[in-house]
Amino acid sequence: MSDTIFAKIIRKEIPADILYQDDLVTAFRDINPQAPSHILIVPNKPIATAADVTEEDEAALGRLFTVARKLAEADGLDQGYRLIVNCKEHGHQEVFHLHMHLLGGRPLGPMLASSQGG
Numbered sequence: 001m002s003d004t005i006f007a008k009i010i011r012k013e014i015p016a017d018i019l020y021q022d023d024l025v026t027a028f029r030d031i032n033p034q035a036p037s038h039i040l041i042v043p044n045k046p047i048a049t050a051a052d053v054t055e056e057d058e059a060a061l062g063r064l065f066t067v068a069r070k071l072a073e074a075d076g077l078d079q080g081y082r083l084i085v086n087c088k089e090h091g092h093q094e095v096f097h098l099h100m101h102l103l104g105g106r107p108l109g110p111m112l113a114s115s116q117g118g
Contacts, residue, residue, distance in 0.1 A: 010026045
């Protein structure tokens with residue numbers, strides 16, 4: 001996997017609004033938020049996509065969820081939030097370093113837009 005923008009954020013080589021960092025994961029605010037609260041949570045170990053996850057990644061992936069809960073509480077998302085992991089091109093993954101989007105702060109609507117036509 002090539003060196004991604006997320007890897008550079010993890011190493012603090014480029015600025016980001018880092019909200020949480022430990023030995024397994026890093027969380028920071030998205031620079032192009034799609035909701036009032038939009039946080040990215042990434043494993044520190046570079047994993048290109050969800051399709052590349054192995055059993056040895058389970059601790060970091062579990063940590064993504066516990067950190068998401070803590071950050072949602074800290075952002076006051078008591079009415080709910082959405083967690084999204086995109087995978088590869090058809091899943092609209094843009095940065096090939098596995099990451100979870102935490103979105104909230106307003107009603108988010110249906111998960112997918114209904115398709116038009118055949």
